[in-house]
Amino acid sequence: MSYVPAHLLLEAAAAIRGAHALTVVTLPALLREARRTQVDPTTAQIPYGGGVEEQYLKDFFELPGAPDPHRPYRAIWSDDTPWQTRKFPGGGLQRQRGQRAGRGEVLIQRKPAQTGLPGDVWGLTPTAGADLLAETKKSVRLIDLALWIGRNVDTSAIDPAILSAAGLGPGAEEIDKLDAWFKHEFRPQHGDLVGTIFQDDIPAEYRTVPFAADPVSDETYQQLGALPPAPTVTDDLSTVITSLERRVTAKGFQLPLGLVERVLTAWLRGDMVVLVGQPGTGKTLFATLLGSAMEQEFDLDAPLLIPVRADFDEAELIGYERLDGTVHLQDFARHILLDDAPLEARVVIFEEFNLASVETYLSAVLVATQERERLVRLPNGEVANLPIDTFVLATCNSFRDEPETRTRVSSPTKRRSTTITMPNVLGDRYEDDPDTAVTGVIGNLIANERKRVEDRENAGRASQFDSLRLTALRSVSGSANFSAQAQQALVSVANAVLETASGRSWFTLGILRDIVMALVMAERDAGAELTALGHAVADKLVHQLRGTHSDAQPLLAASATLPNAEEIGRLIDQMMAGPSDELLPLL
Known part of the structure; x- marks a missing residue:
C-alpha cells in the first residue's frame, strides 16, 4: 500500500x-x-x-x-x-x-x-x-x-x-x-x-x-486544525463501574450499593445528577471521590468544583463584560466551554446546588443539553459548545428540610436531572443490626481521618496543627481504645437518637464522625473522654435534633450520666418550650 x-x-x-x-x-x-x-x-x-x-x-x-x-x-x-x-x-x-x-x-x-x-x-x-x-x-x-x-x-x-x-x-x-x-x-x-x-x-x-x-x-x-480524537473506553459498562467503585471504597467511603452505577448511567443518557440528602450523608465526599476516580481511571483533567452561593448567577458561572469592554470568563467557560479537547469527558461538581435559584445561573447550560449543537453564548457574543461528556454532579439539601436557605428546583431542571437521595448509611445499619451499628464503623472513621492527615504529611503539605491531630489519631485505632465507660456512653447516646424514626433520617456518619473525633482528641482517661462526649452532645448533637418532644426523651435519658447532663437537659428543655409539640431549633 x-x-x-x-x-x-x-x-x-x-x-x-x-x-x-x-x-x-x-x-x-x-x-x-x-x-x-x-x-x-x-x-x-x-x-x-x-x-x-x-x-x-x-x-x-x-x-x-x-x-x-x-x-x-x-x-x-x-x-x-x-x-x-x-x-x-x-x-x-x-x-x-x-x-x-x-x-x-x-x-x-x-x-x-x-x-x-x-x-x-x-x-x-x-x-x-x-x-x-x-x-x-x-x-x-x-x-x-x-x-x-x-x-x-x-x-x-x-x-x-x-x-x-x-x-x-x-x-x-x-x-x-x-x-x-x-x-x-x-x-x-x-x-x-x-x-x-x-x-x-x-x-x-x-x-x-x-x-x-x-x-x-x-x-x-x-x-491541519482538527481536534485530537478522544481516548476510547474499551471496557464494558459493568467493568467500568466496578473499577470506579473500587477506587471510591479504597478511600474508606461507605459506598451505598448501586450508587456509582446510577450516577454513571444517568450521565451516559445525558442527565446531570443531583445528590440530595441530610448533611453528613456523604454527598460532597462521594462527589469528590467519584470525580477523582474518573480522573484516575480515564486520565481526565481534575474535576471542576464550583461552590454555589446565594447570589450566584450566570455572570458567576460563565463570565461578564467589564466596564472597559473587556471580557472576564469564569472557570466553567475557560475550562469546559472553551476546552481544547472537547471530545474528552470532564466532571463538574456544583456544591450546594440550590443555595441560589438554579435557573438564574444554569439556564443557558440546561438549554444547551437539549440542543443538537449544544450552544452556549459567551459574554463577548461568541458561541461556544457544551462538550457532550460534560458530567455534572450536584449536591443539595432539600428545600422541604431547609426552606429558609434553599430554593426550589423547577420542573424543567428536574426533567434534565437524575435526582438521587443519598441514603443514611448509619440509619440503615441501625435498622439492620442495632447492636453493632455504631461500634462497627468507629474504626473506619478514625482510620479515614488518620489517613487524610498522613497523606498531607507525606505530600509535604502538613498544616501547622497536623502534628496535634496525628498524635491523637495515632493513640486510637477503634472503640476498644476508649475507656469502657466512654464506649458504653457513646453507644447509648447514639442509639438513643437512632431508635427514633426522625433520628435515623438525620443522624449520619458525618455527625458520628465529629462526635468520635471529640473523643479521639481527649486524653486517654475515662473522665476526660466522658467530658468530651458530653460537650459533643451539647455542642453538636442537640443542635441537630428534630421531630417531636418524644424524639428528644431517649437522648435526654441517655445523657443523664454524662458530666454535663444538666447543660444538655437545659438545652433540650429550651427546644421543647414552643407552643407546639415540634422541637424548636436553637439556631
Whole structure:
C-alpha cells in the first residue's frame, strides 16, 4: 500500500492557501460532475448547484474532529475562515457563482425558464481560467489538489488502465500515479483552465519524498486544525463501574450499593445528577471521590468544583463584560466551554446546588443539553459548545428540610436531572443490626481521618496543627481504645437518637464522625473522654435534633450520666418550650 505522506499533504495545503474558493471548490466540483455526466462544461451546461458542491466538500474537506460542529469543512484555501459551515455551498459560494455568471465571467448559469429543466444548469466560459486568475491573482497546482483530494487513495491499487492512458508504465513514481488518477477523476483539461488558474507542474522536491505505508494519521489532521480524537473506553459498562467503585471504597467511603452505577448511567443518557440528602450523608465526599476516580481511571483533567452561593448567577458561572469592554470568563467557560479537547469527558461538581435559584445561573447550560449543537453564548457574543461528556454532579439539601436557605428546583431542571437521595448509611445499619451499628464503623472513621492527615504529611503539605491531630489519631485505632465507660456512653447516646424514626433520617456518619473525633482528641482517661462526649452532645448533637418532644426523651435519658447532663437537659428543655409539640431549633 502507498499513500500520500504527511509532509506532502501539509505542503499541498500550504500551497493552496490564499486561493479562491471557486478555484478549490466550485471548479473541481463542476469538473467532477461533468466527468460523471460525460459532458464538456465549456460547450454545454449540466445540472449543478449547492448540493453537488456540498457532496464534494463532504467527500474531501470534512475532516474528523472539526473543532466546531457547525463548521465541519476544512477550508485550506482560506486564512480568514479556515473552517466553513454546512451552509457555505448553498449560501456564500452560491452567491459568488451567481455574481460571476451574471457578469458573464467564468461561469454560465441558465435558469429553468430558459431550459425547461427542473433546476439550474451551469457551465464554464471558454476563458474561465484566465478570467478567474485575473481577478484572484492566485493559481493552484493540479498536483496540490491531487495530494489533498487523493490523500486516502492507495496509489499501488490504482487501475492500470488509468495509468496506461496517462502513459505510465509499471515503474512509475507514486506521485505520477496520483496525478494520473486525479486527472482521470476530474478531467481538468477543459477550455483554458490548465495553464491559467490551474498549473500542471510537479515540484522537483515533491519527488524526493517517499509515499507512506498508511493513510493520513490523526496527528497530521491535528496539524491541519482538527481536534485530537478522544481516548476510547474499551471496557464494558459493568467493568467500568466496578473499577470506579473500587477506587471510591479504597478511600474508606461507605459506598451505598448501586450508587456509582446510577450516577454513571444517568450521565451516559445525558442527565446531570443531583445528590440530595441530610448533611453528613456523604454527598460532597462521594462527589469528590467519584470525580477523582474518573480522573484516575480515564486520565481526565481534575474535576471542576464550583461552590454555589446565594447570589450566584450566570455572570458567576460563565463570565461578564467589564466596564472597559473587556471580557472576564469564569472557570466553567475557560475550562469546559472553551476546552481544547472537547471530545474528552470532564466532571463538574456544583456544591450546594440550590443555595441560589438554579435557573438564574444554569439556564443557558440546561438549554444547551437539549440542543443538537449544544450552544452556549459567551459574554463577548461568541458561541461556544457544551462538550457532550460534560458530567455534572450536584449536591443539595432539600428545600422541604431547609426552606429558609434553599430554593426550589423547577420542573424543567428536574426533567434534565437524575435526582438521587443519598441514603443514611448509619440509619440503615441501625435498622439492620442495632447492636453493632455504631461500634462497627468507629474504626473506619478514625482510620479515614488518620489517613487524610498522613497523606498531607507525606505530600509535604502538613498544616501547622497536623502534628496535634496525628498524635491523637495515632493513640486510637477503634472503640476498644476508649475507656469502657466512654464506649458504653457513646453507644447509648447514639442509639438513643437512632431508635427514633426522625433520628435515623438525620443522624449520619458525618455527625458520628465529629462526635468520635471529640473523643479521639481527649486524653486517654475515662473522665476526660466522658467530658468530651458530653460537650459533643451539647455542642453538636442537640443542635441537630428534630421531630417531636418524644424524639428528644431517649437522648435526654441517655445523657443523664454524662458530666454535663444538666447543660444538655437545659438545652433540650429550651427546644421543647414552643407552643407546639415540634422541637424548636436553637439556631
